[in-house]
Amino acid sequence: MKKVLILGGGFAGVDAAIHLRKLNYDVTLVSNRDYFYIYPTSIWIPTHESEFQNVCVDLRELQNAHGFTLVIDDVTQISKKENSVTLKNSGTLDDYDYLVIAMGAAKMKAPGIENTLSICGAPEQSLQIRDALDALVKKGSGKICMGFGGNPKDSSAVRGGPGFELLFNVHNMLKAKGIRDNFELTFFAPMAEPGKRMGPQALKMMDVMFKKLGIQKHFGKKIKQFEKEAIVFEDDSRLVSDFTMFIPAGDGHAVIKNSDLPTNEAGFVKTDDYSCVLNEDGSLSNIYAIGDVAALEGYDWRAKQGHIAEVMAKNTAHNIDQRDNGGSDFKGYHEHLNILCVMDTGDGAAFVYRDEKRAFMLPMPVIGHWLKKAWGVYCRNSKLGKIPRIPGM
Known part of the structure; x- marks a missing residue:
């Protein structure tokens, strides 16, 4: 039985482990925390x-x-040349046939970033955000x-959706408490049209929502630094x-960045369409990179999302199996590139979709909120094998 070492316990790493086990590989998963965190539902x-x-799934389960x-x-x-991975407490691992890197990405550090919290940062920050909002609610105003920022070296590394969702949910929370008028809510971003990658219709609808909810906008100016207030x-x-x-x-x-792996200018691992890291002579290596750690190639509007990470993971398991069985029916991620999300608003949602042919945003009042809630239940239980996976998800 061939051995696969997977680095990372997020969407990409967990799905790779699940699919490779189904193909009867000996899989070792390394994670820096003992739970899988469902980031899309952490907004609540x-x-x-x-x-x-409720947003965590125990990796031991x-x-x-x-x-x-x-x-x-x-x-x-990580050493490509030595075919080894070194861990902080467990020493060096080199007894594997394939290495799947799914460690996610680091975050760009603007001056004064310590004066902010992120819903897409360390999971514990969601609790700190909750406590900070509670303190303001107690204060009464x-x-x-x-907001969110961009990476000039890699346009795919932007994640703004959860910022929109959290602000809309905060608006509804304050409204339900009867104190919304006491708060000034502002969304900010350094780009002139944040959310443009979702398509022109979505951009217009977002503007309508901001006006309807009384949310101020501050767009088009680069951020110099964050201060405490x-x-x-x-x-x-x-x-x-x-x-x-x-x-x-x-x-x-x-x-x-400190390894001998090939990377793009931003420090993401370069792969082919099949998520495989190539050797200098263009041949396939035994290393694959999936999810946010990988350099995502393609359209200008491309975005790193969980469902793309899952496609990469499933394809990687398939491609490894093809190699070991003399096949050549490899599957790539590029044909699956799209933007797909249910953007929650607290009292509803909007279905957002974009691919190379179309882009649209479909409002889903009330039911959209509960559909996203249901997806969270599905995500947990399907990964635990308690319910079947829906084809394509």
Whole structure:
């Protein structure tokens, strides 16, 4: 039985482990935390609509369900040349036939970033956001600013959707408490048209929503630094803020940047369409990179999302199996590139879709919110093998 070492316990890593086990590979999964975190549903933790534990799936439960070996440790070094991975506490691992890197991305660090919290950062930050919002609610008024940034070296590393969702949910929370009029809500971003990658229709609808909900906009100015009670822009203008939630753009993982793996300018691992890292002579290596750690090639509007990571994971398992059985029916991720999300608003949602042929946003009042809730239940239980996976999901 051939051995596969997987680095990372997020969407990409967990799905790779599940699919490879189904193909009867000996799989070891290394994760720096002992739970799989369902980021898309973490938007409800700050507004008390969900508890932290409801967004977590114990990796040991997944281990028992699928039969992979689990190691909780930090990756400190990867050597392509030596075919080895070094862990902080467990030493060096080199007894594997294939390496699947699914460690996610680091975050760009703007000056004063410590004065912000991110809904897409370390999972614990969702609880800190909740506590900060609770303090403002107790105070009875305040200025709340939420936004996201970009990476000039890699346009696919932007994640703005959860920022929109969290702000809409906060609006509804404050409205339900009868204190919305006491708060000034502002969405900010350095680009002139944040959300443009979703398509022109979605961009217009977002503008309508901002106006309808009384949310201020501050777009088109680069961020100079974050201060404890303000955001300072390149022209030294200031946006006063009692609480700032900011989603930094993704950046190459430090371990990847310090390795001998091929990377793009931003530090993401270069692969072919089949997620395989190529050798210098163009031949296939035994290393695959999937999810946010990989350099995503394709359209200008491409975005790193969980469902793309899952496609990469499933394809990687298939491609490894093809190689070992003398096949050549490899599957790539490029044909699956699209933007797909249910953008929750707290009292409904909007279905957002874009591919190379079309782009649209479909409002789903009330039912959309509960559909996203249902997806969270599906995500947990399908990964645990308690319910069947829906084809294509």
